[in-house]
Amino acid sequence: MEYNFNEIEARWQQFWETHNVYQVEIQQDKPKCYVLDMFPYPSGAGLHVGHPLGYIASDIYSRYKRLKGFNVLHPMGFDSFGLPAEQYALETGQHPATTTEKNIKTFKEQLRKIGFCYDWSREIRTSDPSYYQWTQWIFLKLYNSYFCNTQQKARPIQDLISKYELRGAMPAQGDPVEGVHFTAEEWNNFSPEQKEEKLMRRRLVYSAEGEVNWCEALGTVLANDEVVNGLSERGGHPVVKKKMRQWYLRITAYAERLLQCLDTVDFSESMKDMQRNWIGKSEGAEVEFSGATFEGKIKVYTTRPDTIFGVDFMVLAPEHALVTDITTADQRGAVNDYLSYVKTRSERERMAEVKQITGCFTGAYVLHPFNGKKLPVWISEYVLAGYGTGAIMAVPCGDQRDFSFARYFNIPITNILGSHFNGEEANPGDQIELVNSDFLNGYTKKEAVPLAIEALEKINQGKRKVNYKMRDAGFSRQRYWGEPFPVLWKNGTAYPMNESELPLLLPHVDHYSPGPEGQGPLANITEWVNIDAHTKRETSTMPGFAGSSWYFLRFMDPQNKETFCSTEASDYWNQVDVYIGGTEHAVGHLLYSRMWTKVLFDLGLIQHDEPYKKLVNQGMIGGVSEKIYRIGLNQVEEDNSYVGNSSNNMIIKWKSDINGLPIVLFPDENEEINYYLFNLSADLDISQYETSVIRTSLNMVSESILNIEKYFEGKNNKSRYEIMLCKDGYYDSRRERWFDYEKKPIEPLKFMTFQVQEKMSKRYGNVVNPDDVVIKYGADTFRMYEMFLGPIEQSKPWDTKGIEGVHRFLKKLWRLFMENGKSVWTTETPTRDELKTLHKTIHKIEQDTAQFSFNTAVSAFMVCVNELTELKCHKKEILDSLLILLAPYAPHIAEELWHQTGNTGTILDAAYPVFDAQYVQEDSKVYPVSVNGKLRTNIELSLTASPEEVQEVVLKDSVIQKWMEEKPLKKFIFIPGKMINVVV
RNA sequence: GCCCAGGUGGCGGAAUUGGUAGACGCAGCAGACUCAAAAUCUGCCGUUCGCAAGGAUGUGCUGGUUCGAUUCCAGUCCUGGGCACCA
16 A cells, blocks of 8 residues: 555545544533634635644644543534625625635645644634624723722722712712712712713723714725725825714723733743734823912823933824813914814824924923923924823933924923933933932932932922823724614613623624714614614624634533533633744734733633733744846936836837847847836846846746746736846736847847745745645645645745655654554564654654744654664554654554554543653763864763773773873863863 | 744754764765666765875854754844734
8 A cells, every 4th residue: 555645535535524522511520722713714715835834733732732641632623703894795796705715615625635633613703603602792881880989890880889889989088079079969960971971981891082084085994905005905095083972991990910920931931022012011100280370280291200301392192182271372372273283183194104293382380399480381293182281391411302392392301311412413322320400310210219209209299100101992993794782872871782682683784885974884783783763782893812712612512502611611721731833813812802801810810910921922934026127117228228207108219228238139220119027037137237136936837937928828918028138138918928138049048036035925926735735745745745835933944845855754754653554563572762753752742843843843753663663663553653753643554554453543642652761872972072062973871880990981082192292181071971171 | 114933954853951964865976786767775975185094174154162063052144933003
């Protein structure tokens, strides 16, 4: 029997399916392991070879843990709500449910062929009502919860209501603020709407006004990545910020816990850094500046309260609430002008033009809290309303932006840094002893910050304050293909639906264009929206991250109709032990699902507050694109030798000489030509040309040589003329043949392309479909090759060249069992050498698999098979163990050979071989011996030899003596089991 | 600008805590088998000097620590990823 991988793989895939070998149930007596891949979105493009990288890794790990005796949960499902399906529906009129269904089918078929061990009986889809019922249910839980600041956890909103009824909401100290605080009596007299309004300020999902990207021409709201340079990606229409009522997820309440708990999870440091960065915790102070020209005060947030004596002015965000109140009569005109200027500026522009300094004086002054100095109050777009208090104290000598601002508007600068400030640029250093700073003189930042805060607290003008950069997450989308909100609106107040009324089904729509006033398509179904004269449904839907924030829990108990996930299941399966996916979800999905988990934990619905114990990030597999150089067509030579314009595809004139390189003499001057392209072979010195780079398709290039016929296939535009320039000649596309530079016909030359690594994408024509690889080499080869490519977390290009080697390895393995179609394996007793090879491999594979070092594991397999081949080992005892080690990596061939040697059942139920150190012990070692650190020779020595014996033998060695050149021995370094160094 | 990761043959990449740099594979070269091809097998394969034995040199660059540095330290350059008027 030959290694017929296609036949073998199909057979075992069938076997695993019919015997349900991957189906798992709770087994209390067995340790569990939960291995999860990041939820894929079933895009229409299907899988390319980059996608399965993580899936293969998780599959190997799952099978490994199973062989090690764990009850392994390894499910797969689909994040099937989302924008692309809706976009496709908009274009083709096909219902997203239909296309999604089709895409999932393709996806599953592709996954099946690679032989993954998913328990498909647990498959879930976020767009399935039996799933989103529970997404809506959790939404209601979030809605009906608030974050208790005292206990730092989520609690039922009812607790808050009880508290308000008893004690109201009064400040711990100081005077109550109008509109914020209220007494119990006031609360009890509030109307239901007023109460709702107060509660909405505490709910974990809440409704509020927010800004969206509004595109008037398309009549719709756009996602950030649909907006390019202030214009819509489709159609290039202007996009403006528009205020609209939105739902928000109060993730900021969890900022501190999300930050703290990072210490308890096993994520890569860079991943943690990204999350820390996003949360953006900073410690500083809130400082109050009393108005000198107006009643009231301005609050600022600063991380550098130590520089308080360097404050020369204040800057408010133009949107700051106080701006209109404090502006003086004579500055009102200027301020209004500036405000209308800011309104014309998109957020993008405000962020892009860093160098242009703008601002306006309000005419108002505040008083310095310590020295009473009058400080002017400015407004400027460089201060953002959404961060801190929307106001800053400007310290020009220490902050570059403040410095530039002061300079531009001629505001005098106070120097509190002495000689460390040169008057030319700000010095933000924090190791500088302060001067000119009253009671802070002589201190550096570290001591001055607490002193400054203490002093501010004493005069009641400031306090220590922790700030977070993170914002609440927008939770509504003006779209169709998502979860409907279980919320009713009555006279502008939101009322949640009852849990028993769930699921609120997504109604069918006939078309997917937006509703009126920027609402989602659901707004068009008036009979669904309008329940009665006063009651309307919410018309937006939930974002993609709603369904994916808790799916790992549903996998534990996917068919449960009573609850989102039974306690029995969530207690047993608990955290995801290993979560594998790309870094693109570093901040979004991971933070949201961490937050949801914490809320569910706080409400006592699950017993753990972090979803993922360990996170493994797979690198991207880049596609290799073959490109060619093209002479920039807009080039005009001094002698007008050619003039081109790529936009209207016209070349007006052409003369022979291009900068002296291989001279091209083209067509007769009187030949009528209206389109020229000059392509350059990569082996030309292209540095002297002004070139652009164009892409070719993979199917027209092999080994970086362009197939000219294929390249011109389908380009039947006769008026289009392409000249392919090589070193020794050129190809003329109209004459369809090669010429040398004397214009004499010649044999075909090689036109070289060059490779560029870029994202694998259908658009780039560099997509490699795993199906093709599987047909040609088999799933086992494909799996092992993807792992062999390099460390899992590293990005690397896909290059099919190396796959042969892995395939050869499997064939070589096969020959240990079968040769010329006959079994050659035996039941003889293994020799010591054979056992040594085996146990060395057991040790290495186990270690590498456990720490996700799959590339080195594949190498170790190769080494093992090479050695066994060398030893002519065909012994079942050795080979069976090897098969078990290999089963996670190449499950089909392992299963096949496992049965060939007479075993029954699936190899997945075998016991993992146990490493025995006695087989790999050596009694001597060939030591590298260096003289003065330079390796000179190797000497074999017994491992039991004493240092004295070793020294004696080594110093007698003729090579060593030669290199010692009779110099006296200074030091003798002997590291047992490692090396020897003779120092003279 | 800030934060993180990484620079090793023609290529993908290996190298425990500082201890033989280049495992394994690809590509290449030479050979065996074959009418031939495929498949398979054997040998060579960083650079350089040398017929060889053997030497010199070599992990982005410049220094340092050490008997010994791809590994540790300082500086520097480059590449990739993330964040960015964030006070």
